[in-house]
Each structure stands twice: as C-alpha cells, then as structure tokens.
Ligand SMILES: Nc1ncnc2c1ncn2[C@@H]1O[C@H](COP(=O)(O)OP(=O)(O)OP(=O)(O)O)[C@@H](O)[C@H]1O
C-alpha cells in the first residue's frame with residue numbers, strides 16, 4: 098500500500114503539519130502534485146500538496162483516508178523547492194502552506210474570486226467626489242466605465258495591488274461598492290485555435306467566395322489562427338463552421354500566453370570596458386571557487402551589461418537565470434534591456450501583471466520555454482529546473498523583504514536556493530546594504546566583494562552641493578527652492594536639459610525639528626529620532642519607550658520655529674510652476690501611478706522629452722538611466738535622516754547617492770543640489786564625496802557601539818487591535834511572557850512594550866516589542882516559544898512577528 102505525505106491547504110496553526118493519505122489504485126501520484134483530499138470531521142474536500150511518498154506507516158492503514166482526486170498532472174513544487182519551503186517555515190516562522198503560497202503565483206492557488214458592484218444610489222458617491230484621494234476616484238471611474246460591475250481580476254488588470262486593496266476596502270466601508278463571492282474551480286489556461294487544411298481536394302461552389310478565400314488562405318498559411326482570419330480577412334464563424342462540418346479543414350487548439358511582449362529592437366552585446374572586464378573576470382573567479390558575490394559598482398558603472406553577459410554565459414551552458422529588481426517602476430527599463438538581448442526567452446513576473454498573465458509566465462518557465470525571469474521579490478521562486486544564476490539588482494532595497502507572511506527576505510532565500518541547487522548568486526548595488534558589505538568584506542556566508550569605482554568610459558561623477566536651509570530662512574527665503582537650486586534650474590532649462598526633483602516622503606513625518614538651527618529631538622538611549630504623539634502632546638522612543646513632553650521652544654537655540662516636517666509632491670509641482678512658468682512638468686507619486694502601466698507611461702514621456710522636469714517620490718530616485726538629465730534636486734533630505742530607525746543614516750546615504758547618480762549619465766556632466774537642515778550630517782558629507790567606503794567605516798563603528806545589526810539580530814512583535822485598552826493589556830502580557838521565556842539568559846535584550854511609531858493604521862492601535870541577541874537562533878527560539886505559548890491571536894488583538902525586520906514603523 099502506498100502512502101502520500103501531504104500538506105493541506107488550510108491556513109491554521111493546528112493543521113500546520115504533514116498528513117498521511119492512502120493513494121487509491123489507478124492514481125499515479127508524484128511529489129509536487131496537487132491533489133484533492135477529504136479533510137476534517139466533515140470530510141470537506143480541500144487541496145493539498147504532495148511532499149513525500151512512502152510505502153509503510155506506523156499509523157494504522159485502515160484509519161487513513163484516501164486521496165480523492167488529481168485535477169492536473171502539473172508538478173507544482175520540485176523536490177528542491179520543497180527543501181526551500183521547509184527551510185522558510187523554520188526561518189520565517191510561518192506555516193508550510195504559507196510558504197507554499199508564497200512560492201506559487203496567486204492564480205494557481207486562488208479558488209474564490211469576488212465580483213464588485215457599484216451601489217449607484219449610494220449618497221456616498223457625491224461625498225467622495227468632493228476632494229477625496231485620487232485612487233478612490235480612479236477606481237470609481239473605472240467601475241462606471243465598466244458598467245458598474247467588475248470582477249476582482251478585472252480590477253487587478255487595471256490597478257496596482259496595494260492601491261487597489263486600500264481603495265476597495267474604503268469604498269466597501271463607505272457602502273459605495275458591494276462585494277459578492279464567486280467560486281472559481283480551476284486556474285484558466287487560455288487556448289487559441291488554429292486552422293489547417295484537412296482534405297486532398299475541396300469542392301467548393303464557385304459562388305461561395307468566402308469559402309474559397311478561406312481555403313486559399315489555409316492552403317498558403319496552414320496553422321493560421323482563427324483570430325487572424327477574423328481580424329485580417331473578415332472571415333466569420335459561419336464560414337469556418339461550414340467547411341469544418343464538410344471535413345475540408347480541421348482545427349487545433351493550443352495553449353496561448355496572455356502577455357505579448359512589446360516588440361523591441363534587438364540590441365547586440367556591448368564590448369565591456371576595461372573596468373567591466375576586470376570585474377567580470379573577478380566575478381567568474383569567485384564563482385569558480387563556489388563563492389557568492391557582492392558587486393559594488395558606482396552609479397553608471399555599467400552593472401547591467403555585466404548582468405547581461407553573466408546570464409548569457411549561463412544560457413550557453415544550458416542553464417537558466419533569475420534577475421530581481423526592487424520594484425515595478427524599475428522593471429520596464431530592465432525588461433527592455435533583457436528582451437532586446439534575449440528576445441522571447443525572457444519571462445516577466447511582477448505585481449503589475451494580472452493573475453492570468455502571471456500564471457502564463459509561470460507556466461512558460463515551468464515548461465522550459467522561458468530561460469530568464471525578471472521580476473520583483475517573488476520571482477525568486479521562478480520554477481526553473483536548471484537554475485544557473487540569481488542576480489539581485491539594487492540589493493540594498495527594503496522591498497526585497499516581504500512584509501506579509503511569509504515574511505521572507507529574498508536575498509536570504511536566494512542564497513539558500515543557490516546553495517540547494519548549486520547556482521551562483523550575484524548581489525549588485527552602488528550603495529550596498531551595510532549588512533551585505535559587512536558579510537562580503539569579512540567573507541561571511543561565503544560572500545566575496547568585487548568593486549567598480551568609475552563610471553563607464555570614465556564619465557565624471559556629478560558635482561554635489563549641500564545647501565543649508567537654515568541659512569535660506571535667515572536670508573528671508575521661505576520658498577521650497579533654495580537660491581542655489583533655483584539658479585541651477587534656470588541654467589538647465591536655458592540649455593534645454595532635463596531635471597529631476599526628488600522628494601522623499603514616506604507618508605511619515607512625525608519627527609520634530611527646528612527650522613532655525615536644525616535641532617532634532619532624539620532618544621538619549623537609542624540614538625534615534627523621537628516620535629511625536631498628538632494625543633497627549635509628547636515625544637516617545639519606540640525602541641525603548643523613553644518619553645518626554647513636546648518642547649515649546651528649541652532646546653538648542655530657543656527659537657519657536659520648532660515643528661513637524663513635511664512637504665508633498667503636489668506642493669513642489671505648484672511652486673515650481675509659479676516660479677518657472679510655461680514649463681512642462683511630470684509628476685510621479687502614489688497619486689499619479691494608481692493605474693497599471695502608469696509608471697511606464699510617465700517614464701516614457703520623460704524619456705521622449707515631452708517634459709523637462711520630473712518631480713517625484715523615492716520611486717524615481719534610483720536605477721533609471723536618462724542621458725539628458727543634468728540636474729537633480731533633492732528638496733528635503735531630512736525626512737530620511739530623521740526616520741525613527743537605526744538605519745536612518747544608511748537609508749539617507751543610499752537615497753542621496755542613488756538620486757545623485759541619475760545626473761550626468763550622458764555626455765554632459767551632472768549637478769546635484771541637496772537641501773537640508775543638517776548639512777553637517779556624515780551621511781550627506783560622504784554622499785557628496787561619493788565615498789561609500791568612508792561612510793561604511795563610520796556607520797559600522799556606530800552599529801558596533803550600539804550593538805545593532807549586523808552585530809546582533811532583532812525580532813519584532815507587533816500587537817494590534819481596534820480597542821486601545823485591549824492592545825495595551827495584551828502588549829504588557831506579551832512583555833511578561835517574553836521575560837519568562839528569556840529566563841536568565843542575559844544575552845537577550847527585550848525592548849518595550851511601547852507604542853509603534855505608526856501608532857494607528859486603519860483604525861487599529863499598534864504596540865510593539867523588540868528582541869535583540871547576538872545569536873539569530875536565540876531570537877528565533879523565543880519567537881517560536883512565544884508563538885506556541887498560550888498567548889494567541891484573539892478576537893480583540895492580533896499578533897504579528899518578524900525576524901530581522903527592515904521596517905519597524
Ligand atoms: N561597455 C559599455 N560600452 C558602452 N556603454 C556602456 C557599456 N556598459 C554600459 N554602458 C552604458 O552606460 C550607462 C550606465 O550603465 P548602467 O545603467 O548599467 O549602470 P549601472 O551600473 O546599473 O548604474 P546604476 O547603479 O546607477 O543603475 C548605460 O547607458 C549603458 O548603456
């Protein structure tokens with residue numbers, strides 16, 4: 098008797114284990130199959146994934162249930178992928194099934210779908226139209242265009258995921274949208290139909306012109322699609338059916354793929370410059386020794402060409418490659434470069450695709466038709482069989498860490514996957530994360546460092562100027578453009594060059610600073626900015642819980658210009674237009690990119706010179722290669738500098754260096770203006786001098802002094818709920834429970850409970866606790882024990898946990 102070991106598709110702690118099922122006769126079950134099994138007392142039919150096979154069991158055979166069905170012969174998970182999934186469950190404290198879901202495209206696993214309906218007579222529509230956020234209006238407009246009804250998939254085809262989620266949630270809450278559930282039984286493969294001649298001689302009456310035409314076309318173009326017949330020759334269904342019934346033609350159905358790549362002119366390989374050549378050689382040397390590589394190459398040093406040639410080398414060996422990019426705004430450029438080199442062997446995976454498109458691309462990879470996958474974080478699970486290399490571009494980006502379960506870090510998963518499958522790993526960045534650089538320079542985790550310190554063809558690095566905004570205020574300039582920036586803008590506009598104005602707003606500006614002297618209130622224990630809480634008018638440290646009253650005057654210079662900070666992109670756009678009139682401006686931020694493809698449209702416009710100025714948030718500050726941009730202005734560098742996060746210095750250095758790197762990539766040299774209230778900050782000074790190593794040395798010293806990562810590991814627990822009292826009570830209880838679990842192990846620090854810096858999201862109050870230890874395993878063990886102890890998610894509060902968080906807001 099054969100037995101299959103199965104992980105069932107039921108997301109809960111109690112069922113997070115491997116179940117045994119009998120394999121009924123006649124069913125050929127393989128590891129990686131998805132089966133239907135009866136589950137629970139009621140024998141409800143649910144899906145399950147086969148993770149093992151055995152021939153005997155210590156369990157009593159007659160007590161086992163049997164597998165109920167095998168809907169498709171697809172192998173969803175390879176043996177190697179199953180190893181990765183087991184590892185993820187341990188490492189990221191998630192369930193098996195969550196790890197499996199993380200590794201498969203959404204369309205494969207979704208069984209339920211929703212239909213949304215516009216509630217026409219809801220008065221709220223009028224309410225909404227009075228000055229509500231753009232995203233809501235866009236969704237409404239789409240619903241109206243679509244006849245007041247849309248499926249979840251249709252919405253997803255037109256909007257970006259995160260926007261959709263928030264906007265739709267809000268609209269449902271307001272009663273403007275109604276949602277109904279609909280069960281979808283199968284993932285849908287799209288079929289296309291092709292026509293072939295099927296008779297030696299077809300006798301067709303002379304007056305049947307359409308039929309004759311059809312036979313002629315099919316004769317000269319056997320295998321033409323029905324779509325093409327209808328579109329190009331106006332041959333209708335009736336004609337086709339007629340000849341089909343007479344047996345003159347036959348139809349073949351084939352799987353088709355939804356995503357039709359843009360036609361891109363083939364681009365030939367570039368000859369590597371001397372520096373690129375040296376770096377390429379060094380990377381190959383490291384790979385030969387079985388090491389992973391961190392490629393640190395300054396902005397514009399030509400890393401992409403090296404990626405292309407590394408992939409090409411793997412393809413020549415018959416292997417495949419994955420390229421990760423941090424976010425969807427960067428994929429069009431990368432896709433263009435890869436498709437122009439490798440054509441339709443490139444598959445694309447990112448959140449901007451519809452579920453159907455994602456599923457098709459996944460299948461093209463699984464079937465061996467695509468050899469290179471480019472995508473965001475989840476593309477790390479692309480189902481290649483002979484993976485040769487994984488390349489992670491802009492490796493320092495936070496988006497590589499998932500913020501929902503499974504809360505994995507794609508860089509760690511990549512390393513693990515490479516180790517399991519014997520593939521190579523290349524992390525690339527102009528501003529590597531402190532953690533990766535630390536590993537590479539200390540040869541930890543089998544990592545090696547390769548550097549390129551000059552731009553392609555020795556193009557000069559841009560000239561960076563720091564402007565002290567306190568001086569502007571003293572000189573009576575209250576505009577958001579400093580005198581220097583305004584001058585440079587005029588010069589650039591006069592020369593018909595392009596300009597990028599960059600604003601780093603993360604929807605977060607609750608630090609308090611003095612506009613007159615630059616003072617920022619910080620925690621005496623933790624060296625991070627204090628967070629302002631309006632209720633109670635006090636400042637608090639969300640790491641250790643330290644708090645103090647909000648100062649009325651600046652403790653440093655006694656001025657009363659002490660207040661919160663925050664400027665939006667729209668304000669920059671308005672002020673730009675009133676200062677420099679008659680100039681075309683493009684704006685790229687969350688409001689202008691709600692629609693699918695909107696990133697690409699805006700960037701294409703800028704590339705085609707339809708505007709001289711691009712104003713935007715962090716999404717325009719990196720990766721892009723526009724050769725006519727000579728001026729980059731960073732309107733406010735302080736919002737990063739004062740994030741309540743020990744990585745604030747690192748994030749600022751990266752942001753400034755990356756955005757500065759957009760200037761002067763073409764023939765003309767670039768200029769960068771950084772506006773700030775803290776002109777002496779080390780992050781800005783090192784960025785000004787393009788000195789990554791100098792910055793790293795200072796930063797790593799601070800990390801060591803404060804015992805922050807990479808010298809320690811953090812665990813992050815967030816407790817949230819609607820009722821504040823319940824949340825506070827649970828947080829305190831969690832604190833006691835953690836203290837008990839720690840026992841007398843003095844290597845583990847516990848911080849908090851304290852209010853999270855974003856102390857309320859979607860009406861839910863949030864409190865947090867932080868664990869810190871030199872040993873990752875110690876943090877994981879406490880988190881695991883904590884999760885297994887009596888302290889569980891209740892109806893009133895929910896608990897979320899994260900290991901090595903990148904974002905503790
Ligand atoms: N060998 C080469 N010969 C000529 N031009 C090259 C070569 N390699 C790269 N380039 C060009 O140099 C420019 C910068 O290259 P690329 O965009 O790859 O830089 P990068 O290192 O990825 O920079 P960033 O980190 O800022 O994104 C591009 O326009 C690219 O086409």
Ligand SMILES: [Zn+2]
Pocket residue numbers: 611612613614615616651652653654655656
């Ligand atoms: Zn002051």
Ligand SMILES: [Zn+2]
Pocket residue numbers: 620621622623624638639640641642643
């Ligand atoms: Zn503190």
